[in-house]
Amino acid sequence: MSTFDWLNSEVFTAFGQHIMWSDMVGNTIGLVALALGWRRSIWTWPAQFLSGVVLVAAYASAQLSGGVGKQLLVIGVAVWGWRQWTRGSRRAQDGTIAVRFATWKERGVLLAGTALGTLAVGTLFTAVPELSWNPWPDAYIFVGTLAAMVAQARGLVEFWFAWLLVDLVGVPLAFSSGLAFSGLVYVVYLALVLWGLRDWWLRSRQTTTQQRPALEGAPA
Numbered sequence: 001m002s003t004f005d006w007l008n009s010e011v012f013t014a015f016g017q018h019i020m021w022s023d024m025v026g027n028t029i030g031l032v033a034l035a036l037g038w039r040r041s042i043w044t045w046p047a048q049f050l051s052g053v054v055l056v057a058a059y060a061s062a063q064l065s066g067g068v069g070k071q072l073l074v075i076g077v078a079v080w081g082w083r084q085w086t087r088g089s090r091r092a093q094d095g096t097i098a099v100r101f102a103t104w105k106e107r108g109v110l111l112a113g114t115a116l117g118t119l120a121v122g123t124l125f126t127a128v129p130e131l132s133w134n135p136w137p138d139a140y141i142f143v144g145t146l147a148a149m150v151a152q153a154r155g156l157v158e159f160w161f162a163w164l165l166v167d168l169v170g171v172p173l174a175f176s177s178g179l180a181f182s183g184l185v186y187v188v189y190l191a192l193v194l195w196g197l198r199d200w201w202l203r204s205r206q207t208t209t210q211q212r213p214a215l216e217g218a219p220a
Contacts, residue, residue, distance in 0.1 A: 022061065026054035027185035028124065034163075034189060037152060038196035040097040040203075045082035048149070049075055069131075070142040081153035099200045102156045110147055110158065117143035137173045141166055157204050160197035163189065 033047035052074035059068045085097055102110065118139050125135030132138040148162035167190050174183035 022054055022058035026051050026058055026167075029054065029187060031185060031192070034192050034196070037159075038192060038199055040099065042082065042085050042097070044152075045078045045085065048081070049078040052078065070145050073142070073146055074149065076150040076155070081149060084153040097155055099155045099157060100204045102151070102154075102158050106154075106156065107158065110162075114143055114147045114162075117146070134173060134176075136170050140169050141173065144169075145183060157197070157200045159192050160200060163193045167193065 029051040031048055033044050033051055036044035036047055052071040055071045055074075056068055059071060075128060086210040118136075121142050122139035123138045125139055129135075144166040148159055148166060151159035151162055167186050168191075171183050171186040174186060
């Protein structure tokens with residue numbers, strides 16, 4: 001049995017849904033990656049990289065080409081995110097990863113990029129049915145995941161809002177695609193996202209408070 005066949009073999013059946021190794025292992029690592037992101041640990045990126053590698057097999061078995069493409073994108077962005085967080089400019093005075101709210105310009109770029117990206121990818125998936133059996137939700141998750149990871153790499157609190165929006169579509173799509181464990185994990189993601197959002201929100205206020213004295217003491 002090849003590694004691919006083993007990853008896509010069934011672990012157990014729950015509530016009429018077949019749980020595969022790739023679905024279970026990949027999403028469990030993904031949960032760990034999200035928890036590490038909440039803690040602002042740089043190890044969130046290697047975890048996301050490994051999760052993406054395993055989930056490629058899961059989405060390939062479900063014939064969700066959009067999901068495969070999304071995971072390949074996750075792998076690439078994880079490498080970029082690692083580099084971003086190792087740069088000194090991304091760190092606060094205490095050495096931790098600095099987090100903040102995006103400027104209105106950054107929000108506009110993220111929203112416009114997500115909308116245009118979803119339109120482009122959805123049109124592609126519609127024109128080439130072999131790429132996805134459910135093109136628009138698949139395109140939405142594909143582009144939304146990219147937007148969330150880019151925001152995370154830049155230390156933006158909006159990263160968590162992006163994940164919330166992805167979850168709203170990701171949960172029903174995963175269950176309808178036969179990836180039951182992915183659907184359950186998305187529900188757990190929701191709880192982690194809410195906790196992470198609160199933590200980053202509070203830390204962004206601390207960062208602003210720390211920066212104010214420095215700005216007030218700067219020469220005019």
